[in-house]
Amino acid sequence: DAKTTQPTSMDCAEGRAANLPCNHSTISGNEYVYWYRQIHSQGPQYIIHGLKNNETNEMASLIITEDRKSSTLILPHATLRDTAVYYCIVSISGTYKYIFGTGTRLKVLA
Amino acid sequence: GAVVSQHPSRVICKSGTSVKIECRSLDFQATTMFWYRQFPKQSLMLMATSNEGSKATYEQGVEKDKFLINHASLTLSTLTVTSAHPEDSSFYICSAFSSGRTDTQYFGPGTRLTVL
Numbered sequence: 001d002a003k004t005t006q007p008t009s010m011d012c013a014e015g016r017a018a019n020l021p022c023n024h025s026t027i028s029g030n031e032y033v034y035w036y037r038q039i040h041s042q043g044p045q046y047i048i049h050g051l052k053n054n055e056t057n058e059m060a061s062l063i064i065t066e067d068r069k070s071s072t073l074i075l076p077h078a079t080l081r082d083t084a085v086y087y088c089i090v091s092i093s094g095t096y097k098y099i100f101g102t103g104t105r106l107k108v109l110a
Numbered sequence: 111g112a113v114v115s116q117h118p119s120r121v122i123c124k125s126g127t128s129v130k131i132e133c134r135s136l137d138f139q140a141t142t143m144f145w146y147r148q149f150p151k152q153s154l155m156l157m158a159t160s161n162e163g164s165k166a167t168y169e170q171g172v173e174k175d176k177f178l179i180n181h182a183s184l185t186l187s188t189l190t191v192t193s194a195h196p197e198d199s200s201f202y203i204c205s206a207f208s209s210g211r212t213d214t215q216y217f218g219p220g221t222r223l224t225v226l
Binding site: 042 | 114116142144146153154155156159201203205207209213214215216217218219220222
């Protein structure tokens with residue numbers, strides 16, 4: 001089962017891009033990378049996911065390296081409301097189960 | 111987008127009683143639902159996988175007789191904490207999944223259980 005490694009915490013200035021890295025060096029060829037965030041005392045919110053290609057939606061961009069061993073979530077213009085714990089998850093192949101790591105606590109500073 | 115609800119949002123009960131938590135997918139049929147628990151300042155821990163019409167699959171270390179899961183329909187799963195004790199106090203979160211939709215889990219808002 002693939003595992004992910006993320007920095008424990010990061011700060012970002014409001015209005016700047018927030019780049020959150022994730023290592024998943026043991027990912028299998030058919031396993032997706034998912035990103036969620038959790039604001040205090042709420043359920044995780046889906047952000048984006050991808051397999052090989054870079055992805056973009058209204059919330060964020062996901063950059064996956066060519067060897068798929070790492071990825072970066074980009075919030076292009078961080079706001080105070082983006083302060084949350086961000087989880088990078090690789091689902092367990094064939095099961096769609098998620099094993100959550102410790103995530104990155106992002107703090108957006110005014 | 112996909113909406114998942116949980117009821118109740120918070121519950122306080124006495125030690126020894128049982129508590130039922132409902133998880134509903136409001137705008138799609140969920141072939142699978144997952145149940146997690148989260149202690150303060152910790153990450154989510156997967157408890158069990160629930161497939162409609164079949165028995166739940168529990169993760170190692172999770173007591174199936176204590177945490178009863180029923181997935182009676184494609185939009186409803188319930189988690190019953192039986193004979194609750196203070197150490198069962200936690201934040202319980204469900205997620206709903208539908209293969210072929212987006213292959214993505216959508217999470218409910220969570221239920222805060224406090225056992226006195």
